[in-house]
Amino acid sequence: MWKAARFAASSLRRSRRLSTAIPGPCIVHKRGADILHDPWFNKDTGFPYTERDRLGLRGLLPPRVISFEQQYARFMESYRSLEKNTQGQKNSVVSLSKWRILNRLHDRNETLYYRVLIDNIKDFAPIIYTPTVGLVCQNYSGLFRRPRGMYFSAKDKGEMMSMIYNWPAQEVDMIVLTDGSRILGLGDLGVQGIGIPIGKLDMYVAAAGFNPQRVLPVMLDVGTNNQKLLEDRLYLGLRQPRLEGEEYLSIVDEFMEAVFTRWPKAIVQFEDFQMKWAFETLHRYRKKFCMFNDDIQGTAGVALAGLLGTVRAQGRPLSDFVKQKIVVVGAGSAGLGVLNTAIQAAARMTGNDETTANKLFFLLDKDGLVTKQRNNLDPAAAPFAKDPSEIDGLREGASLVEVVKKIRPHVLLGLSGKGGIFNEEVLKAMRDSDSSKPAIFAMSNPTMNAECTAADAFKHAGDNIVFASGSPFENVDLGNGKIGYVNQANNMYLFPGIGLGTLLSGAHFISDGMLQAAAECLASYMTDEDIQKGILYPSINSIRHITTEVGAAVVRAAVEEGLAEGHGDVGYRELKHMSKEETVEYVTRNMWFPVYNPLVHEK
Numbered sequence: 001m002w003k004a005a006r007f008a009a010s011s012l013r014r015s016r017r018l019s020t021a022i023p024g025p026c027i028v029h030k031r032g033a034d035i036l037h038d039p040w041f042n043k044d045t046g047f048p049y050t051e052r053d054r055l056g057l058r059g060l061l062p063p064r065v066i067s068f069e070q071q072y073a074r075f076m077e078s079y080r081s082l083e084k085n086t087q088g089q090k091n092s093v094v095s096l097s098k099w100r101i102l103n104r105l106h107d108r109n110e111t112l113y114y115r116v117l118i119d120n121i122k123d124f125a126p127i128i129y130t131p132t133v134g135l136v137c138q139n140y141s142g143l144f145r146r147p148r149g150m151y152f153s154a155k156d157k158g159e160m161m162s163m164i165y166n167w168p169a170q171e172v173d174m175i176v177l178t179d180g181s182r183i184l185g186l187g188d189l190g191v192q193g194i195g196i197p198i199g200k201l202d203m204y205v206a207a208a209g210f211n212p213q214r215v216l217p218v219m220l221d222v223g224t225n226n227q228k229l230l231e232d233r234l235y236l237g238l239r240q241p242r243l244e245g246e247e248y249l250s251i252v253d254e255f256m257e258a259v260f261t262r263w264p265k266a267i268v269q270f271e272d273f274q275m276k277w278a279f280e281t282l283h284r285y286r287k288k289f290c291m292f293n294d295d296i297q298g299t300a301g302v303a304l305a306g307l308l309g310t311v312r313a314q315g316r317p318l319s320d321f322v323k324q325k326i327v328v329v330g331a332g333s334a335g336l337g338v339l340n341t342a343i344q345a346a347a348r349m350t351g352n353d354e355t356t357a358n359k360l361f362f363l364l365d366k367d368g369l370v371t372k373q374r375n376n377l378d379p380a381a382a383p384f385a386k387d388p389s390e391i392d393g394l395r396e397g398a399s400l401v402e403v404v405k406k407i408r409p410h411v412l413l414g415l416s417g418k419g420g421i422f423n424e425e426v427l428k429a430m431r432d433s434d435s436s437k438p439a440i441f442a443m444s445n446p447t448m449n450a451e452c453t454a455a456d457a458f459k460h461a462g463d464n465i466v467f468a469s470g471s472p473f474e475n476v477d478l479g480n481g482k483i484g485y486v487n488q489a490n491n492m493y494l495f496p497g498i499g500l501g502t503l504l505s506g507a508h509f510i511s512d513g514m515l516q517a518a519a520e521c522l523a524s525y526m527t528d529e530d531i532q533k534g535i536l537y538p539s540i541n542s543i544r545h546i547t548t549e550v551g552a553a554v555v556r557a558a559v560e561e562g563l564a565e566g567h568g569d570v571g572y573r574e575l576k577h578m579s580k581e582e583t584v585e586y587v588t589r590n591m592w593f594p595v596y597n598p599l600v601h602e603k
Contacts, residue, residue, distance in 0.1 A: 026597040032056040035599070039110045040213055043596050046071055055601055068596055071112055075105060076120075095132040096139070102127055106202075107146055110212050115594040117206045122540045125203070130490060131446035131471040133199040134184045140192035141234040148198055149217030151191065152255050153238055154247075160258040172263045173214040174499050176200045177255075179222055181242065181274040182295075182332075185417035185449035188274075190224030191237025196272050200294075200495070207543040208496035208551065209591025210503075222251055252281060260289055267502055267510075269294050269495065278333035279380055290502065292510045296337035298491040298498065301519035303338040303413065303441065304345055306489050308523040309536035310411060310439040310466050318523075322346045324360060325407055325434065329400060329422075329451065330415035330444070331365035331381045338415065339363060339384050341519070344512065358383070359390060362407060366418075368397035401425050410435035414451030417444045422452035427460035437534075439466040443489050447471040458484040466534045487536045494518050497547040501554025504590055505575065506565035517557035518550045525549065544591070552583040 028041055035041050035055055043051075045066040052058045066074075082101055086094045102124065106113045117124050126132060136143060150167060152160055180193030197217030204210040223240040224230060230239050243251065259266060268291040270281055282293045292298070311321050326342065328335050339361055346357035363370045363384045370377070371386045373396040391398075394406050404412065404426055412430055414422060422442060430438050440461055442451035454473035457465060463478050468487035476484035498518050502510055525538055525546060538546055558564040559575050566572045570586065578586060 023595050023597045025600045027602045028055070028599050029602060031601055033060060036060060039106065039108055039113075041599060042109050043068075043111070044071060044109055046596060051599055055599060068112070068115075071109075072116065075112065075116060092135055095127065095135055096143075098127045099132055099136055100143075103145075111594045111596055114202075114205055114212060117202065118544070118594070121206055121543055125206075125492065125540055125543075126472055128202045129199045129492065130184075133195050134186055134446035136199075137183050137189050137192045137195040138186060140189075140195050141232065141236045144236060149194060149219065151194070151219045151221060152251075153221040154223060154240070154243055154251055155238065157251060157254065160254045161261065164258040164262050167216060169213055169216070171214055172216045172266050173503050174201065174204055174210055175216045175218055175259060175266055175268045176204075176271050177218045177220060177268055178271045179220045179252075179273055179277065180224065180237075181272070181277065183272050184445045185419075186446070188224050188226045188229075188242075190226060190229050190235070191219055191221045192229070192235075193272060194219040200269065200271060203492050204496050204499060205592070207492060207547045208500040209544070209547075209593065210496075210500070211592040218255075220252065220255060222248055248277070249280070249284070252277075256285060256289055256291075265290075265503075265506075267291065267499055269499065271295065273333070275333040275336075275380065279336075287509065290508050290510060292498065292515070293333070293337075294491055294495050295333045297341070297510075297515050298495045299334040299415070299443070300337040300341035301494045301498075301515055302489050302491050302522070303443065304341050304516075304519040305493070305522040306439075306441060306468050306487065306536050307342060307411060307413075308345075308520070309526065309531055310435075310437070312528070312531045313439075313466050313534060313536070314410075314435060314437050315532075319349055322350050322357065322360070324410040325362070326360060326411040326413060327362045327364065327400075327403055327407060327409040328413050328415070329364045330417065331363055331370065331378065331384075332415065332417065334443070335363070335415040336380055336384070338413065341516075345516065345519075362386065362391075362403060362409070364400055364403060366416075368399055369394060369403055371396040401429060404429040405432070408432055408434045409438075411439040411441065413439075413441040413443065415443050416451060417449050418451065419444070419449045420452065422457070424456070424460050427452060427457060430461040430465070437464055437466055439468070441468045441489055443468065443470040445470040447473075454484065454486045466536065468536060483533075485534045487534075488540070489537065492540070492543065493522055493537060493546055494550060496543075497521075497550025498554055500547060500587065500591075501551035501558070504551065504567045504570075504587060505555045505558035505563065506567045506572070507558040507563040508565070509563060511557070511561055511563060513561050514554045514557045514563070517553040521550050521553035522546070548584060548587050548591070551587045552580070555583050555587065556580070 045061055046068055047057055048065055086097055176197035178193045178196050180190045181188050183189040183193045201215045201217050205212045221237045222243040223238050225242050229235045270293040278293055278296055285291050308318055311318055328339055343354050343357045347354045370381055440457050444450055450469050450471055454467055454476050457467045458476045468489040470490055472488050473486045475486050478484050564572050564575050566575055
C-alpha cells in the first residue's frame with residue numbers, strides 16, 4: 001500500500017520538503033510487465049536499477065533512469081506544447097485534447113498524474129472536473145479506452161454482494177456514486193455519467209489527500225430515457241428505459257448493502273441523481289449509512305458560505321443574514337437544498353422556527369413564482385411556497401422580472417440549469433436592489449447553462465455587485481483600474497473536506513451540524529479586505545489548505561455531537577482532547593501526497 005506522505009496544508013513548499021524524505025517501502029505482489037501495466041505502481045522510466053533487478057524489469061525498459069522531476073518536466077512540456085498547437089481551435093476540441101493527455105497519464109502512472117494535478121490545480125481542475133467533465137460525459141462512449149471504477153446494472157440484481165469483491169483494493173474509504181440521471185445541467189446521460197464520479201474522486205485525492213488506492217467511482221446503470229443514447233451504436237450502457245419505483249430502489253438498496261458489508265467504514269457520496277431520487281435516497285439512507293448527497297448538501301453549504309460572505313461584503317454583521325431577501329431560481333435538488341440550509345441557518349441565528357425564517361426566501365421554478373395557490377404543487381417544493389399574504393402585489397407564477405422588481409432582493413441565486421435566464425432586463429432590475437452591494441449567483445453547470453455570464457452581470461447590474469458562478473469565468477475589467485471579481489461557487493471547496501473530516505472522525509453518520517460547520521468554516525476563511533473587494537471564495541490554488549481547515553471543522557463538529565469514534569490509532573478520547581490547532585495537524589498528517597515509494601516484491 002502507499003505510504004501517506006505528511007503534508008502541511010499551509011504551504012506546498014512544506015509538502016515538497018517532506019516528499020523529499022526517504023519514503024517507506026511498498027509491498028507488491030507482481031513482477032515484470034504486470035507492474036508496468038499497473039498505474040498504481042508504475043514509475044515508467046523512473047525505476048532505479050535496484051528495483052529493476054528485484055522486480056524483474058531489466059530489459060523491459062530503456063536503460064536510462066529518468067528522475068521524477070525530469071518526468072514531471074517532460075509531461076508539462078508536452079502539455080504546454082499541446083496548448084500552443086491547439087490555439088485558435090474550438091473550445092470543445094481544445095478541452096477534450098487536454099483531457100485526453102491527462103487521462104493517458106492517469107491510465108499509465110497515477111503517482112505522477114496526481115503530483116501534476118496538485119501542483120497545477122488551478123489549470124487542471126477545469127479539465128478533470130467542472131466544466132470539461134460535462135463534455136467528457138456527453139462523449140464518453142466514444143472516448144472510452146479502458147475501464148475505471150465499477151459498473152453495477154439492473155442486470156446484476158442478486159449478484160452485487162459477490163460483485164463488490166471483484167474490486168482489487170482491500171480497503172475503500174470514499175465512493176462517489178451516480179445513476180447518470182441528471183448529469184450537471186445536461187440531463188440523463190445514462191452510463192456515460194461515470195465521468196462525474198471519476199472527476200470528483202480526482203478532486204478528493206488532489207484536494208483532500210485521499211489515497212487513490214482507497215477511492216472507488218461507481219456507475220449504477222438502471223437504463224436511460226435518453227432516446228439519442230439508446231439509438232447510438234457506441235453507447236455502452238443498458239439499452240432499456242430507466243427503472244422506476246420499487247424496482248429502482250431495490251437496486252440501490254442492494255448496492256448499499258453490498259458496499260457496507262465489505263467496507264463498513266466507507267463513505268458514499270451520491271452525485272447527479274434526478275431530484276425525486278436525490279431526496280428519496282438521502283432520506284432513505286442517511287441515518288443507516290455514512291453517506292451524503294453533494295448536489296443537495298454540498299451545493300447548499302457552498303451557497304450558504306457565499307450568502308454569508310455577501311453580508312460581510314455589505315459591511316454588516318453576519319447576524320444581518322436574517323434580513324436578506326433572497327430569490328432562488330430553480331426548484332431542483334440543488335435549489336431546494338440551498339433553501340433548506342439557508343433557512344436552517346437563519347432560524348439558528350434568530351432562535352425562531354424555520355417557518356418564520358422562511359419569509360425572506362422566494363422560490364421560482366420553470367412556471368414562475370411558487371405559491372400555495374399552485375396546482376399540483378411538488379411536495380418537495382411545498383415547504384417553500386409563498387402564502388399570498390406574504391407577496392402583496394405578486395401573483396402565482398409571476399415572472400422572474402416581476403419578482404425582482406417587486407421584491408428588490410439582496411441576492412439573486414440561480415440553480416435553474418437554464419443558460420441566460422438572468423437576461424438584461426432581470427440584471428438591470430437588480431440595480432434597484434435594497435442592498436448596497438447586491439449579489440448575483442449564477443451557479444448552474446456547465447458554463448453554457450450558467451444563468452448569466454460574469455461580463456453581462458457587471459455590464460447590466462452595475463459595477464457594485466458581488467458575482468459568483470458554478471463554472472469558471474475570467475475576472476471582468478471594469479475600466480479605471482477596477483476589477484469585477486468572479487467567484488467560483490463550486491462544491492470543490494466543501495465536499496473534499498466533508499469527506500476527509502468524516503473519515504478521520506470515524507463518524508458513521510454525517511449530521512447537519514457537521515455540514516453546517518463545513519459551510520461556516522468556508523464562510524470565515526476569507527479576510528475582511530478580500531470580502532470588501534467582492535472576493536467570497538479563496539483561490540483554488542489554496543484548495544489543500546481550505547480542505548484541511550474544513551476537514552478539521554467537520555471533525556470538531558462530530559466530536560461535539562458525540563458522533564466521532566476515531567480513525568486508525570486515534571480514538572475518540574484523543575480527538576476529544578485535541579485543540580483546534582492539533583485537530584488541523586491531525587488532518588494534515590493524514591493527507592496522502594504523491595511520491596515514488598521503493599517497491600519490494602512479496603509472493
